[in-house]
Structure formats: C-alpha cells, structure tokens
Amino acid sequence: MVTFNKIEELLHQLNSYRPLNEGELLRLREEFLINFTYNSNAIEGNSLTLQETALIIKEGITIDKKPLKDHLEAVGHKEAYLYVEELVQKKVPISEKVIKEIHSLVLMDRRADRGIYRRVPVTIMGAIHTPPEPYLVPVQMEQLIMHYEQLSSLHVVERTAIFHLEFETIHPFIDGNGRTGRLLLNLELMKEGYPPINIKYGDRKRYYNCFTSYHTNGKDPSEMVSLISQYLEEELSRYVEIVRIANEIR
Template sequence: MINFTYNSNAIEGNTLTLQETALIIKEGITIDKKPLKDHLEAVGNKDAYHYVEELVQKKVPLSGKVIKDIHSLVLMDNREDRGVYRRVPVTIMGAVHTPPQPYLLPARMEQLILKYQEMSLPHVVERVSQFHLGFEAIHPFIDGNGRTGRLLLNLELMKEGYPPINIKFHDRKRYYDCFTSYHTNGEDPSEMVSLIGEYLEEELLNYVEIVRNANEISKGNTKSDPR
C-alpha cells in the first residue's frame, strides 16, 4: 500500500519520497518543507486503498457510486470537488485526446460502466485495460483522475483473485505512451494490456517466491522441533 501510494502520487507530481510517504502513513509524521497538499494526498490514497480492500472482500460491483466514493477519499485536499463530476471543460497537457464536455459526463460514465460489465474479453487484464483507458479518456473529475483510475484498476484485478499492481514512477513515460497509442491507433489497447500484464506477472512471481520461502522456513522449523 505504501509503495502504491508513493508511486501513484509521484506520477501525478507529488514530491514526497518513498520514505517520507511511509513516515506520514505509518507514523503520522509531518515532513518539514513539504506542501500540505502532498501530505493530504498520501493520507487520502491510503484511505482509498483500504476502502478498495473492503470493496473486494464484500465483492461490491463496480458502479458510479463506487467510483465517486473512491474519488472522495483520494481528493482529501479539495472538499468542493470530492466525488463530483467536473463542471468545466478540460484539456490534458501533451495529450492527443480532448475529454468530453461536462454535460456529457453522466451518460458517458454510465456507458463506460455498462460496456465494462458486458465485455466478453477472455482475460481480466484485457478488460481492466480497456476500462482504464476509457476512464482516463473521459477524465470525469477536475483532479485525481489518474489516482482514482489506478485504484479502480486494482479493485477489479483483486476482485478476480489477482494481486494489486503498482505502476512505478520511473515507468510513467511508458504509461503515458499507452494512452497516446490508444488514441492514435484506433483505440487499440494492446500497449496498456502489455504494461498491466507485465506488472501483474511481476507481482505473481513475487507472491510465488514469498510462498516458497515461507514453506522452506516452515519445513525447517518442523525438522528442528524435538516433538
């Protein structure tokens, strides 16, 4: 959770280091000379992450309410815009795509969720990649879209029994390039599918290694038990 919070916030410009993020989340320490906004983003992402874990345990289906609730936690530093679709047009710096006008957002989000629920793609990685690309293209909130989108991505992976992934700050250019590729190649999601698939494989291999080490420790303890 700490690693995810650090990387997800850093992608969006948060200046906290991994160690500083850990101190804020675990110890409640205030970091000198770092903006209050950065502190609130760390705490907000932590709360949203725990909320996602609750949704996974309860197997809550994806809905507009779920998306707005997650965003409300993410955007802790901006009470006015928490869980509220943006009221103004926006452009994304450096992007080749312009998000829809505010009056279109409720219908577009409803269509996105319905499309996701009806997808017949064989693997969850393909489905969540399509949803993530679509969500960020709509850009429904004035701020916090990236952080909310990555939490939603993990929500759906975890509901299917997979571990959450952690898109690294140092991979942000490749991550952004996935959106450019999607919009310039006829909404082809293959670049995002590859990125998410690689991160998921990495997490699964880490889990396998942890289980292997735990089993070896368990066997060693059994052998040394005099009973």
C-alpha cells in the same frame, strides 16, 4: 498479441501453497501500500519521497517544508486503498457510486470537488485527445459501466485495461482521475484473486504512451494490456517466491 498463460500459471502456483499467516500478510500489505501510494501520487506530481510517504502513512509524521496538499494526498490515497480492500472482500461490482466514493477519499485536500463530476472543460497536458465537454461526462460514465459489463468474457487484464483507458479518456473529475483510475484497476484485479499492481513513477513515460497508442491506433488497448500483464506477472512471481520460501521454512 498478449497471452495470459504465464499469469494463470503463476496464479495457480501461488494458490497451491499454504497461505502466509496474518502477520506476514500485514507486512506485505503495508509495504505495497506505501510503494503504491508513493508511485501513484508521484506520477501526478506529488513531491514526497518514498521515505517521506512511509513516515506519513506509518507514523503520521509531518514533513518539514512539504505542502499540506502533498501530505493529504498521501493520507487520502491510503484511505482509498483500504476502502478498495473492503470492496474486494464484499465483491462489490464497479459502479458510478463506487467510483465517486473512491474519488472522495483520494481527493481529501479538495472538499468541494470530492466525488463530483467536473463542471468545466479540461485539457490534459501533452495528451493528443481532449476529454469530453462537462455535460457529456454523466452520460459517458454511465456508458462506460455498461460497456465494462459487456466485456465479462475477456480476461480480467484485457477488460481492466480497456476500462482504465476509457476512464482516463473521459477524465470525469476536475482532479484525482489518475489515482482513482489506478485504484479502480486494482479493485478489479483483486476481485478476481490477483495481487494489486504498482505502476512505477519511473515507468510513467511508457504508461502515458499507452494512452497515446490507444488514441492513435483506433482504440487498440494492446499497449496497456501489455503493461498491466508485465506488472502482474512480476508481482505474481514475487509473491510465489515469498510464499515458496515461507513454506520451505515451515
């Protein structure tokens, strides 16, 4: 069973330090945004390297011989993340409207499909479950939001893990579900005062196995809870060290 004592201890430690100044925070935010965009898009098959992603996001440079789709996915993910930050500031509760707005930014390259629930059946390559038929998607999304609200007594890591697993199970959109789902995961973590996490492309097999485990073990979310906890602990430790050093220099 995963416990969250270490995560809570690290968050308390982080909050005990003097905050970084605006310039330092912007630098960390930019670094995270580039890495998060690269990894989240790469998991879904985007061919841009980390360096190419950085050039597109920071400089607006077009990468020779790379598809326009890949460029738009990088820009769209960046805009979606910046929108998530706005939602965090306003403490906006998760809703179908919020989900569709984030998806509309993610799917910048497919205007006709942005923010619209899929109208055709889909299968997920390598997955052991089949997403629901299109006519069931609106009902299941409504139920997902209601279920998430009922999980408020759980630790944020546990309830976001369950939400993420269920969201990807429904697979409500024709494309962009993974990227949207990981943005929603970070939205909820950040609203609770935690840093966002970046699930690495190199960990994609373990990440996919979390979904397999969920569907083969009676909807037990423990594998996803463990993955999110590990990433959150690592991110908190990194932030604590950065802020500690900055405080010592001051």
